[in-house]
Amino acid sequence: MRYYIHADQFYLPNGRxxxxxxxxxxxxxxxxxxxxMMCCLLCVNERHVASS
Structure with a gap:
C-alpha cells in the first residue's frame, strides 16, 4: 500500500x-x-495522510 504524509517541512539528506x-x-x-495529484486525503488529528 502507498501513503503520502504532508508536513510543513521535511529534513532530508540533501537539506530541508x-x-x-x-x-x-x-x-x-x-x-x-x-x-x-490524485489521491484520497485523510485528516487524522489535524495531520494529513493521503492514500493513492
Missing amino acids: EKGGYLEIVDGKFGAYLPTI
Whole structure:
C-alpha cells in the first residue's frame, strides 16, 4: 500500500524542504514530492495522510 504524509517541512539528506509530501510504500520511506495529484486525503488529528 502507498501513503503520502504532508508536513510543513521535511529534513532530508540533501537539506530541508518546505511543505510537500513524503511517500510511504509498503511501510518504507519513498520519495519526497512537492505536490501530489490524485489521491484520497485523510485528516487524522489535524495531520494529513493521503492514500493513492
